[in-house]
Amino acid sequence: MTDITTDVEREHSELLQFLYACPVGLIQADMNGRMTMLNPVAMQLLHRLGNASASMNVFAALEGYAPELRNMITSFSGNNGQICQGHRIHVGRPASHGNSIPMVLACTLVKLGPVSLMATLEDVSEQVAQEQRLKQADAWFASFLNGADEYGVVAIDADGRIQALDPVARQQTGFEEGDLVGAHVQVLDNPDPGSASMNITEEIEVARRDGWHLTEGWCAKRGGSRYRCQRLICVRGKMEVAAQIVPGYTVILRPLSHVGMDADQLRRRLTTDLLTGAYNRAHFFDVAEEEIRRCAQRDNAVGLICIDIDHFKTVNDTHGHAVGDLVLKAVAEACMGVLRSSGTFARLGGEEFTALLPSSDPSTTIEIAERLRAAIAVISVRIGELDLRVTASLGFAVRMAATVSLAELMQHADRALYAAKRSGRDRVVDSDAIPAAA
Amino acid sequence: MSNDDDNPLGFSQVSLMELDCLDPATRNALPYGIVGLSADGFVEVYNDTESRLAGLSQDSVIGTHYFSTTAQCMNNFMVAQHFEDEATLDLTIDYVLTLRMRPTPVRLRLLKGSGSPRDYILIQRL
Numbered sequence: 250m251t252d253i254t255t256d257v258e259r260e261h262s263e264l265l266q267f268l269y270a271c272p273v274g275l276i277q278a279d280m281n282g283r284m285t286m287l288n289p290v291a292m293q294l295l296h297r298l299g300n301a302s303a304s305m306n307v308f309a310a311l312e313g314y315a316p317e318l319r320n321m322i323t324s325f326s327g328n329n330g331q332i333c334q335g336h337r338i339h340v341g342r343p344a345s346h347g348n349s350i351p352m353v354l355a356c357t358l359v360k361l362g363p364v365s366l367m368a369t370l371e372d373v374s375e376q377v378a379q380e381q382r383l384k385q386a387d388a389w390f391a392s393f394l395n396g397a398d399e400y401g402v403v404a405i406d407a408d409g410r411i412q413a414l415d416p417v418a419r420q421q422t423g424f425e426e427g428d429l430v431g432a433h434v435q436v437l438d439n440p441d442p443g444s445a446s447m448n449i450t451e452e453i454e455v456a457r458r459d460g461w462h463l464t465e466g467w468c469a470k471r472g473g474s475r476y477r478c479q480r481l482i483c484v485r486g487k488m489e490v491a492a493q494i495v496p497g498y499t500v501i502l503r504p505l506s507h508v509g510m511d512a513d514q515l516r517r518r519l520t521t522d523l524l525t526g527a528y529n530r531a532h533f534f535d536v537a538e539e540e541i542r543r544c545a546q547r548d549n550a551v552g553l554i555c556i557d558i559d560h561f562k563t564v565n566d567t568h569g570h571a572v573g574d575l576v577l578k579a580v581a582e583a584c585m586g587v588l589r590s591s592g593t594f595a596r597l598g599g600e601e602f603t604a605l606l607p608s609s610d611p612s613t614t615i616e617i618a619e620r621l622r623a624a625i626a627v628i629s630v631r632i633g634e635l636d637l638r639v640t641a642s643l644g645f646a647v648r649m650a651a652t653v654s655l656a657e658l659m660q661h662a663d664r665a666l667y668a669a670k671r672s673g674r675d676r677v678v679d680s681d682a683i684p685a686a687a
Numbered sequence: 688m689s690n691d692d693d694n695p696l697g698f699s700q701v702s703l704m705e706l707d708c709l710d711p712a713t714r715n716a717l718p719y720g721i722v723g724l725s726a727d728g729f730v731e732v733y734n735d736t737e738s739r740l741a742g743l744s745q746d747s748v749i750g751t752h753y754f755s756t757t758a759q760c761m762n763n764f765m766v767a768q769h770f771e772d773e774a775t776l777d778l779t780i781d782y783v784l785t786l787r788m789r790p791t792p793v794r795l796r797l798l799k800g801s802g803s804p805r806d807y808i809l810i811q812r813l
Contacts, residue, residue, distance in 0.1 A: 265787050275788075296763070
């Protein structure tokens with residue numbers, strides 16, 4: 250047994266203990282991803298991505314979920330510096346927990362030297378879920394202010410008993426204050442029989458926890474009829490944070506016939522990329538997982554195409570981001586024109602797009618990929634006297650849906666895309682046409 | 688070192704009762720790590736082999752709460768949770784330890800029995 254005698258050893262030991270106990274996942278790896286140091290939190294997070302620990306390779310562990318990381322690292326030219334910060338890795342819902350929120354990790358990569366990388370991993374699932382709820386509220390509040398819509402206000406106490414109704418609420422529901430004051434607010438809830446959505450008591454519970462809850466449902470009217478409305482429940486007054494005491498809630502009722510923005514429009518705002526109109530990354534993962542499940546049930550194949558605009562950085566650097574944005578829009582428009590309703594099209598980030606083609610065989614997928622490539626190659630963006638042309642590289646993979654995960658499918662298609670880039674760009678590469686361990 | 692299969696005190700053969708009765712010299716001479724925990728999770732036994740391979744002195748480990756301080760890398764559903772959930776346990780799993788931040792593939796044998804005052808974790812480096 251060696252005793253820790255010198256100050257240096259003691260310091261070393263303390264430092265190790267400090268890193269070991271760090272509540273964020275810390276990983277040191279070489280440029281091939283082989284892990285040389287990691288702390289327990291990192292290991293725990295990697296465990297949840299599947300059998301990652303066996304390979305002892307951080308790229309292998311993450312690649313199925315964030316294939317773009319490898320490209321980010323290989324295209325990083327400096328000897329040291331930050332490669333990405335808080336890059337979000339959408340892992341999805343763990344198969345074993347049906348009701349839990351989708352898992353999202355935030356990954357920061359720093360190149361420490363020519364042969365060494367540091368990665369931090371953090372579970373940000375809760376924050377992302379919260380952000381999504383807030384975004385939804387934002388969109389709702391915005392639509393609220395846009396039109397001169399009428400909305401009714403009902404005050405309830407901490408136990409859900411009605412204290413007061415404003416004139417608009419009285420007009421909407423047909424009730425007088427005397428009919429309702431003192432009654433539980435559930436008298437205003439008139440859901441479909443057997444509906445699986447939350448009842449108003451559960452909604453109040455969520456509002457108590459999060460500060461608010463927003464839903465669309467049926468509100469009872471005097472005389473037994475009902476009307477469709479959006480219902481927002483907010484905590485009223487100051488919340489005693491320490492004691493978690495809620496003095497009461499404000500319920501805002503907004504009949505759907507008066508809503509300036511219909512549910513479809515609202516949904517579009519939450520699910521699409523504002524610039525290009527393609528689905529956004531988070532929504533793509535939700536939809537694509539569902540599509541693959543559906544295809545698997547019917548024992549169908551599923552195709553996925555990854556699209557990356559060639560030399561996009563040069564476009565941005567030469568002509569500015571405004572022109573870059575025009576190019577992104579034009580590419581998305583061209584792709585959506587080709588795909589129409591045959592696939593799910595999304596912008597994954599930067600100049601990267603993807604298309605998921607449910608129930609698609611290899612010959613259809615390659616045909617669509619070729620048409621996408623051709624449609625992009627004829628785009629011209631007019632800048633003054635200049636006619637800017639762009640091309641894109643595409644990689645695709647087709648697999649039986651029952652035996653492939655979205656992450657694996659993306660990984661295959663991304664490898665093919667990378668091969669398309671390396672072999673000269675402006676082309677389509679089939680993942681089956683490249684060696685497996687490219 | 689004798690073949691593990693033939694040795695009654697080998698990693699896969701040794702029983703809870705034998706572990707409880709081992710004298711310190713024998714325990715320290717075994718080729719695999721032995722960690723013995725009290726019913727509430729404090730380290731009571733930590734053999735030389737484990738100390739040497741983990742790079743942690745016995746003084747710094749004995750008496751600590753193993754899963755919450757020394758071995759947070761086992762404080763999860765794959766290891767610590769088993770000891771909490773099961774009344775008796777003899778489970779061998781492949782695992783990767785990160786003691787002192789070094790990823791180390793190991794085979795773990797988790798032992799718990801109603802007749803024994805201690806729970807044991809046996810650790811064989813692969």
